[in-house]
Amino acid sequence: MANIKKKYKFAVIATDVVIFTVRDGQLQVLLIKMQKHPYEHYWAAPGGLVKPDESVDEAAKRHLHLKTGVKNVYLEQLYTFGKVSRDPFGRVVSVAYYALIPSAGLQLKTTGEYGEVSWFPVNRLPKLAYDHQEIINRAIQRLKDRLGYSNVVYSLMPRDFTLSDLQNIYEIILNKKLDKRNFRKKIFSLDLVKSIGRKRVGEANRPAELFVFTSRQLQRFKIL
Amino acid sequence: MANIKKKYKFAVIATDVVIFTVRDGQLQVLLIKMQKHPYEHYWAAPGGLVKPDESVDEAAKRHLHLKTGVKNVYLEQLYTFGKVSRDPFGRVVSVAYYALIPSAGLQLKTTGEYGEVSWFPVNRLPKLAYDHQEIINRAIQRLKDRLGYSNVVYSLMPRDFTLSDLQNIYEIILNKKLDKRNFRKKIFSLDLVKSIGRKRVGEANRPAELFVFTSRQLQRFKIL
DNA sequence: TCAAAAGTGTTCGTGCTACACCCATGC
DNA sequence: GCATGGGTGTAGCACGAACACTTTTGA
16 A cells, blocks of 8 residues: 555546436435455445546546447535555545436446446445445435535426426435425426426326426525 | 656656735735746746645645744645646646635745745735636636635634734625624624733724634534 | 325415614724 | 715515315226
8 A cells, every 4th residue: 555655646536426316216326346455345336546637527537438329417526635554555536426317218337347237225335445434425415405505406307297297306315295285386486397288197096197397407496 | 848748757746825815905916927938037836846744734734834924823725636738848737726825924035036026915916827826717717715604714814813804804804895784793693703801002083892713613604 | 996106385483685874982 | 065975664466375175087
């Protein structure tokens, strides 16, 4: 460890990306199984060094794409973790990001050189390498905050959805029940969604009206 | 420039600290005059490389102390700036922080090897080196947000102060007038301050009651 | 006809906004 | 006694919280 540290005259930069989706009624995070000592059998958020010719944002996008195949999803810088001994392989400072992707039609890059990749519900996480537990905790907190003060939720939803779908996402992430009537009132008063004039049919109950977001750009305002 | 870049195999880490105070009825930032081409006659926020044996937080504290002599002031990580060409001297990623210090009894380290150091009102900034204009803009925005949702303002105030002093700080930073009665009601209802049973005397008007903060720990809640 | 989720209004209380006059002091 | 900032209360309004029943479909 000590001799590895000496490879670098200064701290070097890496990035880690906490990738969220909502699947099976739970908020889930994408993790990769580590191979190297001392972290074999630990899991970690995808990430790696920033190359000299790419920005930190680009590095985060690259790692996100590498593991999920997705592009153009919501990606926000979270925080930079810079403790001296956070990485036993050397002096690495990590700029953490978090990404939000809709679960519909997701295909992981589980094969290849990078070992096992898997989704985990945030309340049943395995042993995590480095300070990734701390990183994920902070990402969850940030996500909760953003839900209440922006329309980011659009990045977790498919193109069209019912208001109950939307309310479910909120309830799952915030981990509390919301009042249906108040929720709908609020969403409508903010003009967040518009009806597409169709209903979701084929279920054993009254068909629900389908909506799309009026805007899929990030906007800030108080929702909850 | 190109050959300097090659000195580093990876991006290296620096930190920059935007230091705020309120003086002369204005929000001001501490800047240092640059010496080296291409930025001679430009100014910049204090900062520099992170040493291999210090955390990024510690590096920020070090640079803050170096220029102001102060310790134990409010210091918060702001954002990490990672564009490839932000620094013409090489591939440097900067973790920006901002600090808040009370103006009372401030003494700058204007002498010594580091060249000129000076305060500038945020709305009359000189030409800034690197991407420091962007960093400062973001810091101002963050500060405004925090004022409305926490008690950070304590870190800009002397130990005891009048309610008008406090309101002034808010008005200066937010750049808008507040209603005196509503402001006082809010501050009291949150138990932010307590009277010390003394008044500020010697001014050509009714003496104002002096207060201290009930807590000088960061707390979050909606103020404005 | 039953189960299951969709959809729909009103009431109440809290908190924010707007607003004007008297008070205590130094000069 | 005058100029200067200190200190105080109320009324209207907007918004959030609580709450229950009818509708539409598939099985």
